[in-house]
Amino acid sequence: MSLLSVSGLSLKIQKRSILQDVTFDIESGQIVTLIGPNGAGKSSLIRCILGLQKYQTGRVQLASNLKIGYMPQKMHVEQSLPITVDRFLALGPKTTKVQREQALTRVGVANIQHSPLQTISGGEQQRVLLARAMLNQPDLLILDEPAQGVDINGQAELYDLIKSIRDEYGCGVFMVSHDLHLVMSATDQVLCLNHHICCSGHPDEVTKSDEYISIFGEQRLHPALAHYTHHHDHKHDLHGDCLNSNTSDSLQPITNEQQPLTSEQQPATTELNADASPASATQQNNGDQHRHA
Numbered sequence: 685m686s687l688l689s690v691s692g693l694s695l696k697i698q699k700r701s702i703l704q705d706v707t708f709d710i711e712s713g714q715i716v717t718l719i720g721p722n723g724a725g726k727s728s729l730i731r732c733i734l735g736l737q738k739y740q741t742g743r744v745q746l747a748s749n750l751k752i753g754y755m756p757q758k759m760h761v762e763q764s765l766p767i768t769v770d771r772f773l774a775l776g777p778k779t780t781k782v783q784r785e786q787a788l789t790r791v792g793v794a795n796i797q798h799s800p801l802q803t804i805s806g807g808e809q810q811r812v813l814l815a816r817a818m819l820n821q822p823d824l825l826i827l828d829e830p831a832q833g834v835d836i837n838g839q840a841e842l843y844d845l846i847k848s849i850r851d852e853y854g855c856g857v858f859m860v861s862h863d864l865h866l867v868m869s870a871t872d873q874v875l876c877l878n879h880h881i882c883c884s885g886h887p888d889e890v891t892k893s894d895e896y897i898s899i900f901g902e903q904r905l906h907p908a909l910a911h912y913t914h915h916h917d918h919k920h921d922l923h924g925d926c927l928n929s930n931t932s933d934s935l936q937p938i939t940n941e942q943q944p945l946t947s948e949q950q951p952a953t954t955e956l957n958a959d960a961s962p963a964s965a966t967q968q969n970n971g972d973q974h975r976h977a
């Protein structure tokens with residue numbers, strides 16, 4: 685039983701095709717990393733999954749009573765509205781101060797619980813957002829570019845932290861990154877999105893190979909990071925539309941059937957249909973009418 689199953693999802697906004705026939709599953713305890721260039725549709729896909737964006741065809745199925753913890757791309761801090769980290773976390777799900785302290789401790793920033801939100805660093809902000817996503821003990825963590833604006837060592841530390849949270853809670857993790865080559869090494873499945881899923885697979889074991897070590901040395905890449913080698917069978921035009929690169933004289937659009945799918949479809953019990961609104965998504969996700977898997 686999948687935590688999340690996305691099948692044949694297509695989205696158009698103002699007649700522009702943003703997502704085309706996107707299909708993948710996330711299982712419990714699995715880490716799936718979604719990569720893709722700017723404008724590829726990564727955030728739009730997350731919005732569809734969260735029920736915040738209507739889509740035209742396909743479906744998003746969530747396991748019954750699935751609890752999602754969502755970490756947005758950025759924290760928008762209103763400079764004229766003083767608020768502490770603790771007050772900010774209290775704006776989310778109903779929690780006690782101790783629970784908020786525990787969440788901050790888990791992400792390594794308990795010392796800033798009573799600091800003004802405006803005064804904490806970018807890296808600390810990311811950790812506060814991660815703590816907020818964990819507050820309702822989610823079954824599925826959705827992280828939109830958690831390492832954005834964090835240096836490479838900070839990125840590795842954050843990935844280690846996310847992995848240890850997954851190990852501890854057994855939750856699934858769906859993580860977005862715009863880094864096309866460097867991904868979290870604990871990733872079970874990389875999905876490369878450019879409006880459609882261009883390719884998918886595991887991060888490389890290349891950093892363990894003798895050839896790699898002879899060139900870069902053993903300590904070149906932090907163990908939390910890994911390379912992802914793309915294996916596209918097509919090219920894109922400037923609009924991101926797909927072109928068949930196998931025929932040099934006549935570039936043809938490729939069909940969705942040619943794209944590698946990430947895993948087999950499995951039945952789930954809660955379905956968000958193409959007309960899902962934010963309200964209905966929440967209801968369906970939390971509603972008593974849905975049974976557990």
Ligand SMILES: Nc1ncnc2c1ncn2[C@@H]1O[C@H](COP(=O)(O)OP(=O)(O)OP(=O)(O)O)[C@@H](O)[C@H]1O
Nearest residue numbers: 697698702720721722723724725726727728729862
């Ligand atoms: N509400 C909207 N109205 C019009 N266009 C939109 C809307 N939302 C998204 N788009 C367009 O959809 C495309 C995909 O945007 P999206 O933010 O999903 O991409 P992304 O892969 O997350 O990009 P980035 O890595 O830059 O954050 C972009 O061209 C964007 O302009």
